[in-house]
Amino acid sequence: xxxxxxxxxxxxxxxxxxxxxxxxxxxxxxxxxxxxxxxxxxxxxxxxxxxxxxxxxxxxxxxxxxxxxxxxxxxxxxxxxxxxxxxxxxxxxxxxxxxxxxxxxxxxxxxxx
Amino acid sequence: xxxxxxxxxxxxxxxxxxxxxxxxxxxxxxxxxxxxxxxxxxxxxxxxxxxxxxxxxxxxxxxxxxxxxxxxxxxxxxxxxxxxxxxxxxxxxxxxxxxxxxxxxxxxxxxxxx
Numbered sequence: 389x390x391x392x393x394x395x396x397x398x399x400x401x402x403x404x405x406x407x408x409x410x411x412x413x414x415x416x417x418x419x420x421x422x423x424x425x426x427x428x429x430x431x432x433x434x435x436x437x438x439x440x441x442x443x444x445x446x447x448x449x450x451x452x453x454x455x456x457x458x459x460x461x462x463x464x465x466x467x468x469x470x471x472x473x474x475x476x477x478x479x480x481x482x483x484x485x486x487x488x489x490x491x492x493x494x495x496x497x498x499x500x501x
Numbered sequence: 502x503x504x505x506x507x508x509x510x511x512x513x514x515x516x517x518x519x520x521x522x523x524x525x526x527x528x529x530x531x532x533x534x535x536x537x538x539x540x541x542x543x544x545x546x547x548x549x550x551x552x553x554x555x556x557x558x559x560x561x562x563x564x565x566x567x568x569x570x571x572x573x574x575x576x577x578x579x580x581x582x583x584x585x586x587x588x589x590x591x592x593x594x595x596x597x598x599x600x601x602x603x604x605x606x607x608x609x610x611x612x613x614x615x
Contacts, residue, residue: 419601428510430607431545431590438601446602447502478544488533488594488601492544 394493407466411479418484420462425476469500503528505593507606522609524591525573531593534574540587581613
């Protein structure tokens with residue numbers, strides 16, 4: 389079974405703090421993704437990575453950055469958290485070029501106060 | 502880029518009835534169309550997918566149909582049960598090459614009433 393693990397289920401941070409959300413997958417997947425899920429807006433892609441040290445912007449990258457130093461780990465960084473970044477964040481991974489099935493982590497519910 | 506529209510946003514059915522959720526997409530080059538189910542408090546999980554070389558695919562009580570000419574695809578659930586209650590997401594992508602990201606619809610909240 390593919391396992392995608394997000395380091396925290398719940399996080400509470402203050403406005404202006406630097407926030408790190410960590411995601412680890414154990415199936416040697418090439419691709420990793422960060423989504424934001426808000427009611428009525430579905431799953432919106434923030435950033436994705438198709439290889440170590442490679443990254444591409446998704447649909448809503450503003451206010452976020454990412455890091456992929458090792459194949460199994462993909463980090464989402466909020467440089468200066470703001471209240472409008474309060475949301476559920478989901479990480480996902482997929483095998484590679486011909487296999488688009490994405491496997492999701494359990495999510496991190498972030499509250500920025 | 503790709504745009505996926507999903508309807509309806511909410512759907513309520515009686516147990517045993519059928520449910521249909523429809524999606525349209527904009528990129529004619531898209532050729533992979535998965536459906537994900539997200540139960541309350543859980544992660545999204547793939548339930549069925551279809552590629553553009555087939556028009557229909559079935560797996561027990563669920564089926565997906567694809568009309569490439571009209572650029573729409575649908576999820577059909579027959580004999581619905583309370584455990585089918587969840588949010589369902591459709592998605593589209595180009596399969597292969599460097600095009601591995603999915604574009605998701607906004608989701609449909611399905612409620613199956615006992």
